[in-house]
Structures are given as structure tokens and as C-alpha cells.
Amino acid sequence: MCTLPHGGENSDKDQAVEESGFKKGPWTREEDEVLASYVSIHGVGNWNIVQKNTGLARCGKSCRLRWTNHLRPDLKRGAFSDEEQRKVIELHASLGSKWAKMAQELPGRTDNEIKNFWNTRLKKRRRLGLPVYPDDIKPMLNDSEAFPLPELIFDDCNFDLERETLCMPSTSFGPENSIFEQQISDNPIMHHPKPISIVPENSIFEQQISDNPIMHHPKPISIVPEN
DNA sequence: AATGAAATCAACCGCTTTATA
DNA sequence: TTATAAAGCGGTTGATTTCAT
Numbered sequence A: 001m002c003t004l005p006h007g008g009e010n011s012d013k014d015q016a017v018e019e020s021g022f023k024k025g026p027w028t029r030e031e032d033e034v035l036a037s038y039v040s041i042h043g044v045g046n047w048n049i050v051q052k053n054t055g056l057a058r059c060g061k062s063c064r065l066r067w068t069n070h071l072r073p074d075l076k077r078g079a080f081s082d083e084e085q086r087k088v089i090e091l092h093a094s095l096g097s098k099w100a101k102m103a104q105e106l107p108g109r110t111d112n113e114i115k116n117f118w119n120t121r122l123k124k125r126r127r128l129g130l131p132v133y134p135d136d137i138k139p140m141l142n143d144s145e146a147f148p149l150p151e152l153i154f155d156d157c158n159f160d161l162e163r164e165t166l167c168m169p170s171t172s173f174g175p176e177n178s179i180f181e182q183q184i185s186d187n188p189i190m191h192h193p194k195p196i197s198i199v200p201e202n203s204i205f206e207q208q209i210s211d212n213p214i215m216h217h218p219k220p221i222s223i224v225p226e227n
Numbered sequence B: 001a002a003t004g005a006a007a008t009c010a011a012c013c014g015c016t017t018t019a020t021a
Numbered sequence C: 001t002t003a004t005a006a007a008g009c010g011g012t013t014g015a016t017t018t019c020a021t
Helices: A029-042 A048-055 A060-071 A080-096 A100-105 A111-127 A176-184 A206-211
Strands: none
Touching: A029 A060, A048 A060, A048 A100, A080 A100, A100 A206, A111 A176
């Protein structure tokens, strides 16, 4: 593990290299290029030897995270579509805070993205006193599992996904969830889509692919497990 | 235009799970 | 079977950006 002592950072964060020899903080374009090139040749995994083989001053954990969240060629980027938002809500209702599992159902999205999206949304809606779920989605988990913080939640409100507005509050919610189970079987959105490969416009990867011949990936990477 | 608040995003930390010798 | 390393995961933080006043 690349755990580092607290409070030991240099003032120049970008250039800071800790006692352990590993650098922290934002990745530079050059570091991204080194890591992406390495992965294109050797594939993913064995993150701890990346540093040894490339000279990157990053621990394996940091390399894995950077690849997973930013350099993977199949990442979507950009705002979540209405459909994706809806799916995140549905998945959260059924899984709770299982971000990695949720990411498996949303091709091109990372667990970190989904987590950030959800936390932002949750915070906003709590502040506005709006229900976390639209009225047609009931959480399968009990309140404390779905929402660790104590919270007054209105339910059975008509929720406009686009405008995020509360239309008509009525009753409180309970743990019953038969409606949701029905939705999973009825709703085509809930069936796993096929993995797609997208290279985001203006991404580092796009540029590398066009600039660098070794960036033509020998191994397609799927983030969605085969069913 | 300046400023503070809110939102967003990237990255780290620490714990858990899985793989391997 | 056990110990260790590696990988995975969720929570959290802090920097930056955007928005409102």
C-alpha cells in the first residue's frame, strides 16, 4: 500500500515526492502518457510493477485509480443523461451505496463518478427538502442502510427528473418495495446493455491515439462482466 | 467586478476481499 | 491452512469551477 504519513507534503504539491518515493496530487499529462503507454503494451494489472518498469513516481494504487477513472478508453465523460440519472436512482434504491456494482450497470461510468453524482444530488435534494427517490421508486433497503444520516424524507411525490422539482408530496415511505421488483422485470432499462467503447472528444486518450502508434490498444477492455 | 456559497471533480485514506506462494 | 501482497471498494477531503448576489 502507498499509505503516506499525514502532513508531510512539500509546498510544491505537483512536484512533491514523499519519503516513500511516491508522488501525490494531480497527475500531469506526461505521467498520464507514461501510464497509458505502459497499459497499452502490458495490459491492466500488476500496478505495483508499473513504477518499477516506467520510473513513474506513483504507487500502484494511484496508477490503478488513474487508469480506472481517467485513462480507460471506454469512459464516457460529460453530464449524466436522464436515462443514466434514472438508472443510478434505481440502482441506488436496490443496491444502496454499492458504487462499483452500480458502475457495472452503467457502461462508461466509473464508481467514483456515480458516487460523486449521487452525493451531489443527495445533498442538493436534502437542502431543498425534496425526496431522494421519485414516487415510483421505493428503496429496497431500510432507511438507515440507504441513508446513514438521519433525515426527514418526503415520499410519494411526483418527481420531475429533468427539472428536479417536487410536484405533490403525500404520504411517508415504508420499506415495502414490491413495485420496484416489478419495475426491474418490466423495465428494459434494468436489463444490462452491451458494453460500448467510447473515446471522449478532446481527451488525452484521443490525442494519444492519433499521435502515438503504440496507443492502438491490443486488448479491448470491457468494464462490464459477461453475463 | 468582487466576493462568498455551492457544486463539481480528482485523488487519497484506510479497510476489506481476493489471489498466491 | 496460513501469511502476505495485491486489488477492490467506499468514505472523505480539498482544490477548482460555477453560480448568485
